[in-house]
Amino acid sequence: MATAARGASGVDASAGPGHFDAWLAGDRARDRRRLGQAGAIAVLVMASFWLTGLFDLQRLAEGIPAIIQIGSEMMPPDFTRWQAWIRPLLDTLAMSIAGTAFAVLFSLPLAFLAAANTAPGRGTYHAIRLLLNLFRSLPELILGIILVAAVGFGVLPGVIALGLHSIGMVGKFFAEAIEHVDPRPIEAARAAGATPLQVILHAILPQVMPQMADTVIYRWEYHFRASVVLGAVGAGGIGTELLSSLRIMDYPQVCAILICILACVTVVDAIGMALRRRLK
Numbered sequence: 254m255a256t257a258a259r260g261a262s263g264v265d266a267s268a269g270p271g272h273f274d275a276w277l278a279g280d281r282a283r284d285r286r287r288l289g290q291a292g293a294i295a296v297l298v299m300a301s302f303w304l305t306g307l308f309d310l311q312r313l314a315e316g317i318p319a320i321i322q323i324g325s326e327m328m329p330p331d332f333t334r335w336q337a338w339i340r341p342l343l344d345t346l347a348m349s350i351a352g353t354a355f356a357v358l359f360s361l362p363l364a365f366l367a368a369a370n371t372a373p374g375r376g377t378y379h380a381i382r383l384l385l386n387l388f389r390s391l392p393e394l395i396l397g398i399i400l401v402a403a404v405g406f407g408v409l410p411g412v413i414a415l416g417l418h419s420i421g422m423v424g425k426f427f428a429e430a431i432e433h434v435d436p437r438p439i440e441a442a443r444a445a446g447a448t449p450l451q452v453i454l455h456a457i458l459p460q461v462m463p464q465m466a467d468t469v470i471y472r473w474e475y476h477f478r479a480s481v482v483l484g485a486v487g488a489g490g491i492g493t494e495l496l497s498s499l500r501i502m503d504y505p506q507v508c509a510i511l512i513c514i515l516a517c518v519t520v521v522d523a524i525g526m527a528l529r530r531r532l533k
Contacts, residue, residue, distance in 0.1 A: 323504060326504040326505070327504040327505055327507060327508035328505070328508070329505065330505055330506075330508040330509035330512055331503070331505035331506045331508075331509050332509045334506065334509075335509070335513070337494070338491060338494055338510065338513055341484070341489070341490050341491040341493065341494050342490075342491050342513065342517055344408050344484075344489050344490040344491075345477065345480045345481060345484060345489075345490035345491045345492070345517075346477065346480075346517070346521075347408065348408045348411045348412055348415065348476070348480040348483070348488070348489070348490055349415070349473055349476035349477040349479075349480045349521075350473065350476075351408075351412045351416075352411070352412045352413075352414075352415025352416045352419065352476045352480070353415070353416075353419070353469060353472055353473040353476050355412060355413070355415070355416030355419075356415070356416045356417075356419035356420050356422075356423045356472065357423060357469055359416070359420050359424075360419070360420050360423040360424040360427055361427065363381055363384070363385065363420065363424045363428075364423075364424050364427030364428040364430075364431060365428075365431060365453060365457075366378070366381040367381040367382050367385055367424060367425070367428040368428040368429075368431035368432045369432055370431065370432055370434070370436070370439070371431055371453070371457065381424075382428075385420070385421045385424045385425050385428075386421065387421070388417055388418060388419075388420045388421030388424070389418070389421025389422055389425065390421070391417065391418055391421075392418065393414045393415055393417075393418040393419075393479055393482075393483060394414075394482060394483065394486065396413070396414035396417055396418060397410055397411055397414040397483040397486050397487075397488050398486050398487075400413050400414050400488075401486060401487040401488060406487045406488070406489065407488070407489045408488060408489040408490060410483075410487075410488050411480060411483040411484070411488030411489060411490065414483060414488065415476050415479060415480065415483070419472055419476070422472065423468060423469070423472055426464075426465075426468045427461070427465055427468065430461040430464040430465060430468075431457060431461055434456075434457055434460040434461060435460060438455075438456040438457075438460070439452055439456045439457065441456070442455060442456040466528075466529075467529060470525045470528050470529055471525070473521070473525065474521055474522055474525045477517070477518060477521045478518060480492065481495070481514055484496070491510065491513070491514060494510055495507065495510045495511070495514075498510060
């Protein structure tokens with residue numbers, strides 16, 4: 254009967270007009286808060302546009318002829334050196350796979366220490382969270398420049414740069430997935446006398462594996478694109494070839510390399526989508 258007494262708005266009609274007025278006032282207050290939040294976000298976005306020059310229409314208009322000129326100089330693409338790009342493309346692919354594996358290898362144990370429901374103590378929880386924030390705050394491009402200076406040119410500094418930065422990202426996503434698991438299997442496993450490792454293996458990992466696999470696949474797709482940028486600072490791969498062509502202003506070859514990168518990114522994204530479908 255109580256359900257039948259509720260109107261289309263979900264308010265209990267039998268509660269009287271006072272209850273309805275209170276509900277209406279609360280609804281209006283929520284609307285005002287949401288409107289105020291939307292207004293604050295709009296002001297922030299507009300201020301960001303102004304500070305970054307997106308409202309400088311004259312400057313943008315003056316740059317259009319230069320963009321058109323460079324675009325015309327890129328045509329037709331020059332694929333005469335395509336055989337020389339096969340090895341750099343494979344290096345870029347290997348860099349993305351190794352960087353992802355490096356990140357996952359270290360992120361998994363750190364995630365259990367950074368999750369509130371599996372950390373051994375509050376001190377450990379906050380310390381590991383701070384460590385993940387540190388890794389996440391270091392851009393892979395800066396890490397790449399530092400590591401190239403430290404260990405020399407090649408894909409090795411690129412792999413380490415990708416892995417270190419992604420430990421912060423992947424570890425955070427893993428930890429949040431662990432924190433949102435259903436606590437009942439964990440409690441049942443502990444009540445049955447399972448060790449902490451058995452709880453992780455049999456009560457937690459089966460619940461979070463799909464989310465973790467999704468995170469790993471997305472991160473690999475991102476790493477392939479990031480590997481191209483790292484190649485431009487000396488970490489090897491196709492990015493080095495791209496930068497070399499840009500330096501000598503060989504725009505037809507630049508266009509051809511960009512097309513090759515686009516094709517590889519498309520293939521990597523398609524593989525990622527296929528893997529996600531198989532894991533569902």
